[in-house]
Amino acid sequence: xxxxxxxxxxxxxxxxxxxxxxxxxxxxxxxxxxxxxxxxxxxxxxxxxxxxxxxxxxxxxxxxxxxxxxxxxxxxxxxxxxxxxxxxxxxxxxxxxxxxxxxxxxxxxxxxxxxxxxxxxxxxxxxxxxxxxxxxxxxxxxxxxxxxxxxxxxxxxxxxxxxxxxxxxxxxxxxxxxxxxxxxxxxxxxxxxxxxxxxxxxxxxxxxxxxxxxxxxxxxxxxxxxxxxxxxxxxxxxxxxxxxxxxxxxxxxxxxxxxxxxxxxxxxxxxxxxxxxxxxxxxx
Amino acid sequence: xxxxxxxxxxxxxxxxxxxxxxxxxxxxxxxxxxxxxxxxxxxxxxxxxxxxxxxxxxxxxxxxxxxxxxxxxxxxxxxxxxxxxxxxxxxxxxxxxxxxxxxxxxxxxxxxxxxxxxxxxxxxxxxxxxxxxxxxxxxxxxxxxxxxxxxxxxxxxxxxxxxxxxxxxxxxxxxxxxxxxxxxxxxxxxxxxxxxxxxxxxxxxxxxxxxxxxxxxxxxxxxxxxxxxxxxxxxxxxxxxxxxxxxxxxxxxxxxxxxxxxxxxxxxxxxxxxxxxxxxxxxxxxxxxxxxxxxxxxxxxxxxxxxxxxx
Ligand SMILES: Nc1ncnc2c1ncn2[C@@H]1O[C@H](COP(=O)(O)OP(=O)(O)OP(=O)(O)O)[C@@H](O)[C@H]1O
Ligand SMILES: [Mg+2]
Numbered sequence: 001x002x003x004x005x006x007x008x009x010x011x012x013x014x015x016x017x018x019x020x021x022x023x024x025x026x027x028x029x030x031x032x033x034x035x036x037x038x039x040x041x042x043x044x045x046x047x048x049x050x051x052x053x054x055x056x057x058x059x060x061x062x063x064x065x066x067x068x069x070x071x072x073x074x075x076x077x078x079x080x081x082x083x084x085x086x087x088x089x090x091x092x093x094x095x096x097x098x099x100x101x102x103x104x105x106x107x108x109x110x111x112x113x114x115x116x117x118x119x120x121x122x123x124x125x126x127x128x129x130x131x132x133x134x135x136x137x138x139x140x141x142x143x144x145x146x147x148x149x150x151x152x153x154x155x156x157x158x159x160x161x162x163x164x165x166x167x168x169x170x171x172x173x174x175x176x177x178x179x180x181x182x183x184x185x186x187x188x189x190x191x192x193x194x195x196x197x198x199x200x201x202x203x204x205x206x207x208x209x210x211x212x213x214x215x216x217x218x219x220x221x222x223x224x225x226x227x228x229x230x231x232x233x234x235x236x237x238x239x240x241x242x243x244x245x246x247x248x249x250x251x252x253x254x255x256x257x258x259x260x261x262x263x264x265x266x267x268x269x270x271x272x273x274x275x276x277x278x279x280x281x282x283x284x
Numbered sequence: 285x286x287x288x289x290x291x292x293x294x295x296x297x298x299x300x301x302x303x304x305x306x307x308x309x310x311x312x313x314x315x316x317x318x319x320x321x322x323x324x325x326x327x328x329x330x331x332x333x334x335x336x337x338x339x340x341x342x343x344x345x346x347x348x349x350x351x352x353x354x355x356x357x358x359x360x361x362x363x364x365x366x367x368x369x370x371x372x373x374x375x376x377x378x379x380x381x382x383x384x385x386x387x388x389x390x391x392x393x394x395x396x397x398x399x400x401x402x403x404x405x406x407x408x409x410x411x412x413x414x415x416x417x418x419x420x421x422x423x424x425x426x427x428x429x430x431x432x433x434x435x436x437x438x439x440x441x442x443x444x445x446x447x448x449x450x451x452x453x454x455x456x457x458x459x460x461x462x463x464x465x466x467x468x469x470x471x472x473x474x475x476x477x478x479x480x481x482x483x484x485x486x487x488x489x490x491x492x493x494x495x496x497x498x499x500x501x502x503x504x505x506x507x508x509x510x511x512x513x514x515x516x517x518x519x520x521x522x523x524x525x526x527x528x529x530x531x532x533x534x535x536x537x538x539x540x541x542x543x544x545x546x547x548x549x550x551x552x553x554x555x556x557x558x559x560x561x562x563x564x565x566x567x568x569x570x571x572x573x574x575x576x577x578x579x580x581x582x583x584x585x586x587x588x589x590x591x592x593x594x595x
Contacts, residue, residue: 030353031384039383046376047369111369119334120377120424121369124361124384126333126350284337 036125036134038161044142047111050104055148057100058153061093065154068092068159082165083249087179090158091246094183101143101187101278102211105194109275110204118284128279136272138190147187155180175248182245182257189264190238196271200278215239236275238264240272285310285463286331286432290340293326293487301487302342308465308482308532310431313458315478316467317571319579321513324467326365328436332361336558344432356428358384362421363368364436370410374401374420377409381427395423414441422453433457439473451477466485475499483571485578495567504573506537507546509560517555524549532542535559 044050069090099161112118125131163170169176197214198207215238222234231253234240241260244251255263286308299325320323329335331342333349345358348466352358360455368377378392396402399419402413409420418441425433429450430561435454439447453455454477458464468474474481474495481498483490491498512515514536518528522527526540539548565573 005312026354026357027386031355035384035386039380042376042380042383043372046373046380047371049371115369116365116367117369118367119329119332119363119365120335120381123332123361123380124356125354126352281336283329 001160015212028269031125033130033134036130038140039121039124040134040138043117044108044138050107050273052056053100053104054142057097057104057146058150060100061097061150062154062157064096065090065158066161067086069158073162073166074202076166077163084167085248086159086162086166086168087155087173087176087247088247090150090155090162091179091183093154094187094246097147098190098215099212101147101191102194102215103208105139105143106198106207107203108135108195108200108213110202110207113202114204117179118181119178122284123256129276132272132276132279136192136195139195143191144184144188147191148181148184150187151180151184173248178257179246179248183242183262186242186264189261190242193238193264193268196268196275199275200271235260236263238267285346286342286344286465287332287346288327288342290328291327291337291342292339292414293323293330293335293336299392299487301330301337303491304484304487305340305572306482306489306492308463309480310463311461312479313460313464313466314480315474316465316482317471317474318467318484318490319575320581322484322575322578322580324484325436326359326487327484328363328434328465328467331434332359332363334363338405338569339584354428356381356387356430358428358431358433360425360428360430361434362418362425362436362438362504363434366417366421367424368409368417368420373406373408374412374423375405375553377420378424380422381575384427387427390400391427391429395426399423414482415443418442418446422450430461430462433465435464438469439468439470447473459491462507467477471566471571474504474565483569483574485575486580488578490574490578491494498574499565499567499570502565502570502573504569506539506563507541507544508559508563509536509538510534511536511550512556512558516553517550520549520553520555521546544591 069086072089113123120133122128155171159168160169171177171180193214194207194211197210198204201207201210218237219234219239222237223229223232224230235254240254241264244254244260245257250256254260287306289305291301291304292299297454304323304327316324316327326335328340330337331344331349344352349359363476372380374396375392378395381387382389382392393402398407399422401416401419401423404416409417412420416440422435422438425435438450439456442450451473454464454466458479466474466478468477468578478495480492480494482492483498508531509517514530514534514548516537518530521528521536521538521541524541524545526546528539529537531537541549543560547560
């Protein structure tokens with residue numbers, strides 16, 4: 001291995017011992033949010049498993065929707081159109097995608113702790129809330145883009161598979177556009193919800209456990225409660241919010257789609273806020 | 285320049301660093317020494333703003349780490365634990381750091397070349413050997429061309445060639461006027477590399493000095509003497525306040541008097557000397573003496589010593 005190469009632009013010349021080298025090409029001002037955003041994007045694209053997981057979400061979620069709609073069409077029975085929600089069936093892949101996107105959101109944060117990268121990150125950019133904000137922004141945009149692609153492709157593919165005699169909807173049908181756009185939004189915010197959990201919990205396994213508990217275990221617990229209580233509580237669960245968001249039908253026990261979405265945003269904001277506080281207060 | 289003032293860190297009820305103050309000056313290599321668990325890594329993490337001190341402050345170039353405008357241009361660090369995602373390539377790791385400061389990719393090529401990783405820049409870091417990982421960490425530390433560098437056990441896992449490479453690198457960085465703060469267990473290595481030393485034990489400062497002074501002041505230094513009439517000389521030396529030990533090879537180890545004083549004493553008594561050789565304490569001996577009381581994790585001696593009198 002070679003040794004005597006110059007170290008950096010402008011620092012090679014003989015220097016009096018005891019005098020620190022002039023900072024090299026130090027730009028004016030301060031490190032900026034734009035740099036943090038670029039860095040977070042680089043982190044995401046340079047780990048192959050992340051890119052694979054994103055591809056997995058797209059392919060499998062669309063595939064699940066396609067299978068569900070094709071099966072429905074294949075076993076179509078006369079009269080089935082009453083109470084049939086064609087939009088929901090085509091968007092059913094969302095219930096699979098939500099777990100992958102949750103795990104990805106978790107890894108954005110816990111992956112840094114698990115590998116020690118957090119120390120490199122915070123050495124480069126010690127303002128911790130900025131780091132969290134950059135992660136939220138970059139992951140949020142990527143998750144939203146992927147989720148909306150999943151939602152729209154699933155929808156169009158699913159509706160085209162529901163050929164006569166099965167019934168289908170178009171984007172101009174009442175509530176259809178809302179459901180398609182809404183399922184993408186639901187996935188994106190749920191991913192940020194998971195990111196918030198991971199900022200607090202830090203460990204991948206623990207955060208995934210908490211996320212799955214919130215999504216799968218809580219509904220079971222609530223369902224076991226006396227129905228009077230269950231009916232007033234279940235509307236607050238992320239899972240129930242997701243169900244209303246991808247459906248055209250409404251359930252009197254649940255929030256309306258947008259009210260539910262607002263609720264989910266509140267949960268996510270609270271988690272991220274607690275996450276920011278713990279991030280600042282704890283040792284990295 | 286790194287300054288610690290009253291740094292204190294507690295983990296639960298374990299006091300890892302206690303009221304530690306020191307200054308690391310630019311232009312020299314400063315060794316950071318202490319037994320296992322004495323708080324070296326903890327101190328470095330506090331300087332880097334990663335661990336939050338319970339009390340006291342650490343500043344780099346006069347500022348708290350958190351307040352640095354362009355941290356990578358001011359401070360570079362290779363810390364104890366790996367800070368690299370195993371699924372990311374060496375270049376990817378440097379790229380994500382460079383992005384935060386708008387450092388051009390030409391600089392990434394330069395540091396990869398400098399540490400000798402150009403060939404494997406695209407390979408996943410998880411496949412790297414311990415030494416390659418260290419080199420990548422060093423590349424990351426140098427990325428922003430900082431004036432202050434911290435290295436926690438940098439030669440860990442390096443082969444002899446790599447160790448020499450790091451030694452030369454540290455020295456040349458210091459020669460360029462940078463502040464170089466490096467912890468190590470290898471005393472022989474530090475003796476070759478460091479100019480100044482900061483020794484801690486149980487989280488407290490034991491001494492802050494130059495290597496030369498440290499070894500000179502150690503009581504472990506001695507003068508080896510051979511004489512035609514060793515018994516007479518021994519009596520004279522002991523009368524002069526020295527302590528004398530007869531060695532198996534017939535020489536005497538004299539402590540408490542310098543070679544010059546011994547020679548003059550012998551001359552005044554017209555005693556013939558065959559050998560008069562000063563032995564400075566090694567850094568290791570000086571270190572062991574200083575930290576004797578602050579070693580927390582001691583291995584058991586395989587054989588209990590029966591005779592402490594000879595060296
Ligand atoms: N994150 C932590 N949580 C709890 N205790 C810790 C933590 N980090 C360090 N310690 C404790 O603080 C003390 C100092 O540890 P530190 O790693 O700083 O020592 P060190 O001088 O670097 O040791 P070594 O030479 O073995 O690397 C040790 O007793 C260690 O057990
Ligand atoms: Mg250590």
